[in-house]
Every structure is written in C-alpha cells, then in structure tokens.
Amino acid sequence: MAQAKTLTQAEIDQVLRYIAQKQRYSARNRAMLLMSYYSGMRVGEIAAVRIGDVRNEDDTIKQEIRLSAEQTKGDTGRTVFFNEKLRAEIASYLRTHKHRHPTEPLFFTEKQIGFSANSLAQWFFWVYKKAGVSGASSHSGRRTFITSLANKGIGVRVLASLAGHKSIQVTQHYIDVNDGMKRAAVELV
DSSP states (O other): OOOOOOOOHHHHHHHHHHHHHOOTTHHHHHHHHHHHHHHOOOHHHHHHOBHHHHBOTTSOBOSEEEEOGGGSTTSOOEEEEOOHHHHHHHHHHHHTOSOOOTTSBSSBOTTSSBOOHHHHHHHHHHHHHHHTOTTOOTTHHHHHHHHHHHHTTOOHHHHHHHHTOSOHHHHHHHOOOOHHHHHHHHHTO
C-alpha cells in the first residue's frame, strides 16, 4: 500500500483557503486539519478526543493531553503535546462550539454526533479532493508532521515518541526524503 502524501506548505495553505470558503463549519474544519499537522495525531485519535481531554477547568487549552489506551492504536496510552499554534486554534474553535461538557467529543459531525475514525478519514479524503490536493489522505497530516520535524533536525527517537511508535524503524518510514533535505545535508559538510 502506498504511503500517505507529505504535503507542502503551499498545499496546506490551499486546503486552509478552501476550508475558509466553507463558512458553516470552517472553525471546526480548520481545527481538525491543523490538529493533524501540529500534533501528528492519527485520525482515530482525533476522532476520539473529548472536550475534557484538551480543556483545563479555567477554559484554557492544555499543553499536553493524555490519550487513554482506548483512544489510541495498539492498546497503549500516550501523551500528545500541543504547540502554541494548535492551542490557539482549538481555543478559537471552542469559542464557536455550543457543546461544552467535558465528556462530549471535541469534534461533531453535521448530525451533532462525534466522528468515528472512518467518518473522519472520509472527511479528510473529501476535503483534500475538493481543495484540489491530489494523493492526500487522512494520514497526510501525521506524515507531514513527522517529516517537517525531521527536516528541522529532530532526532528519530524523539520523533518516534511524539508519534507514539514503539519502533524507530516505523518512524523512519514516515520521513519523506526530498531534494531540499539532501541539498541542506551536503551543505553541512
């Protein structure tokens, strides 16, 4: 099976512009998309996140969240770190969100129910397709997250931990090597 496409910043911007045109759920859609890129979470993990997982009692957004074994792949819980940009996106989304109970899903479908992993994967497929980005899938944000950090010199052990991988060999398959990376590497000699 082919690996998910690693997206360029121009492609991410293209999808964000498309999302901005769709006014009804634009805050939700932007937050879901950016959660994938800024945290490297799997689509099933994003679908499983509850409001209480991300929001503190004072309504601020947590810097790190603990996903239970039921929310992750492989029956092992893990910690996911949220950077400042993602915390701002989630806070912005929650200001537009009428549901507030901590046990409710963070992201709702049009029918006001939480996404399943499959329905969210379908959402990603269609948003990329409608935005004109071919070859992207629900795993593209995760792969782009890992590749982007590798491009910035983050070691594979840290990447594996951030991705929730038990093996660095798995993480290495996520890193997309491109000509820009090779050019930068030879300049270090």
